[in-house]
Amino acid sequence: MNWKQLQNGSDIRGVALEGVPDEAVNLTPERVMILGQSFATWLSQQSSKAPSQLTIAVGRDSRLSGPTLMAALIDGLMLMGCQVYDFSLASTPAMFMSTVHPDTACDGAIMMTASHLPFNRNGLKFFTVQGGLDKKDIAAILTLAEQNPFTPAPTKGTTTPKDFISVYAAGFVQHIRDAVSHPTQFEQPLNGLRILVDAGNGAGGFYADKVLKPLGADTTGSQFLEPDGTFPNHSPNPENEAAIAALRNAVLAHNADFGIIFDTDVDRAAAVDSQGNELNRNRLIALIAAVVLREHPGSTIVTDSITSDGLTQFIEQELKGIHHRFKRGYKNVINESKRLNQEGQESWLAIETSGHGAMKENYFLDDGAYLITKLLVELAKANLEGRSLTDLIATLKEPVESTELRLKIGTDDFKTSGNQVIKAIRTPS
Numbered sequence: 001m002n003w004k005q006l007q008n009g010s011d012i013r014g015v016a017l018e019g020v021p022d023e024a025v026n027l028t029p030e031r032v033m034i035l036g037q038s039f040a041t042w043l044s045q046q047s048s049k050a051p052s053q054l055t056i057a058v059g060r061d062s063r064l065s066g067p068t069l070m071a072a073l074i075d076g077l078m079l080m081g082c083q084v085y086d087f088s089l090a091s092t093p094a095m096f097m098s099t100v101h102p103d104t105a106c107d108g109a110i111m112m113t114a115s116h117l118p119f120n121r122n123g124l125k126f127f128t129v130q131g132g133l134d135k136k137d138i139a140a141i142l143t144l145a146e147q148n149p150f151t152p153a154p155t156k157g158t159t160t161p162k163d164f165i166s167v168y169a170a171g172f173v174q175h176i177r178d179a180v181s182h183p184t185q186f187e188q189p190l191n192g193l194r195i196l197v198d199a200g201n202g203a204g205g206f207y208a209d210k211v212l213k214p215l216g217a218d219t220t221g222s223q224f225l226e227p228d229g230t231f232p233n234h235s236p237n238p239e240n241e242a243a244i245a246a247l248r249n250a251v252l253a254h255n256a257d258f259g260i261i262f263d264t265d266v267d268r269a270a271a272v273d274s275q276g277n278e279l280n281r282n283r284l285i286a287l288i289a290a291v292v293l294r295e296h297p298g299s300t301i302v303t304d305s306i307t308s309d310g311l312t313q314f315i316e317q318e319l320k321g322i323h324h325r326f327k328r329g330y331k332n333v334i335n336e337s338k339r340l341n342q343e344g345q346e347s348w349l350a351i352e353t354s355g356h357g358a359m360k361e362n363y364f365l366d367d368g369a370y371l372i373t374k375l376l377v378e379l380a381k382a383n384l385e386g387r388s389l390t391d392l393i394a395t396l397k398e399p400v401e402s403t404e405l406r407l408k409i410g411t412d413d414f415k416t417s418g419n420q421v422i423k424a425i426r427t428p429s
Contacts, residue, residue: 205225
């Protein structure tokens with residue numbers, strides 16, 4: 001097997017189930033077990049700890065292949081002697097947080113997800129306390145898997161089930177209480193607001209039950225909260241038109257104040273306001289930029305390259321910040337923001353039009369739930385002051401029409417082909 005075919009940038013992705021023509025299964029339980037051994041070995045090398053001294057958390061989204069593959073992953077880690085926390089259903093950002101939260105302080109974490117891809121796909125995202133692994137780290141892990149130099153530990157590791165999503169959610173609850181500091185209902189600052197969640201049958205349903213309800217919000221009308229790896233209602237993708245339409249319809253039908261939509265593993269998000277207006281892409285970036293630039297005046301907002309000129313004008317002329325466009329890919333945008341900070345240019349927000357948003361104050365973790373939490377603080381404050389959340393972007397100018405074209409390259413050496421296309425476009429005829 002060519003292990004490198006499983007690399008998808010800074011993730012591992014593969015076909016885990018049969019059922020789609022011309023898509024052969026290449027992410028099997030046996031291979032996932034080897035990937036577990038490989039990560040334990042790589043992490044041991046990086047940390048100078050023996051694998052038996054490592055504590056690693058594992059979690060998954062709602063995909064049908066998740067339970068079987070995660071059992072194999074845990075077996076691989078335990079064979080190396082690792083101590084494993086089994087979080088079961090989890091979000092990708094929660095997995096990283098397990099490395100920095102004092103309740104767990106894991107050496108590493110693995111999330112089993114393929115984001116919004118079809119039901120037959122699955123994959124793995126890896127974390128250490130420094131954040132998500134980069135492309136070179138994934139390449140190193142796959143090289144180890146190919147070489148398979150693993151020696152099982154004399155004593156097998158152990159697995160401990162743990163409900164970490166409740167710990168993770170409690171952090172959002174306290175954040176909103178403290179940030180809103182409601183003068184009469186501190187414990188329930190969202191009381192009187194109807195806020196809906198569309199989890200797309202992924203892992204994000206916890207936000208309605210464990211965050212919004214304790215804060216007093218009425219979540220009547222929330223939909224598709226139940227995990228279902230067939231994704232029967234719509235694609236679990238905040239960019240998907242049918243998904244946004246389903247949320248809009250729910251908000252309008254239930255006369256809600258705000259609607260929230262997450263992707264499968266909750267690292268992306270979008271929203272709909274009380275009038276059914278989409279808060280995604282340029283509008284979502286503008287909204288969170290307005291919050292960030294109020295907190296950090298004059299700082300730099302890093303985005304991907306397909307934002308509008310109207311957004312640039314809004315950030316730079318209305319908000320008095322700096323808009324730094326960069327190439328697509330959430331890790332590219334995040335790493336660029338980190339680079340700017342290292343060079344002395346203050347940047348507190350890195351965000352893609354896809355809904356991946358990472359903030360300096362939150363470990364530069366692309367966390368859809370954290371992004372929404374920041375907006376809910378603003379919603380509650382706006383409600384207290386008798387204004388609308390979207391007043392923050394009232395002067396944003398959007399194009400009358402915009403279309404994004406994604407060209408599929410069918411060759412194995414897609415980078416070479418892509419660079420040839422770019423060169424042809426740049427070269428005058």
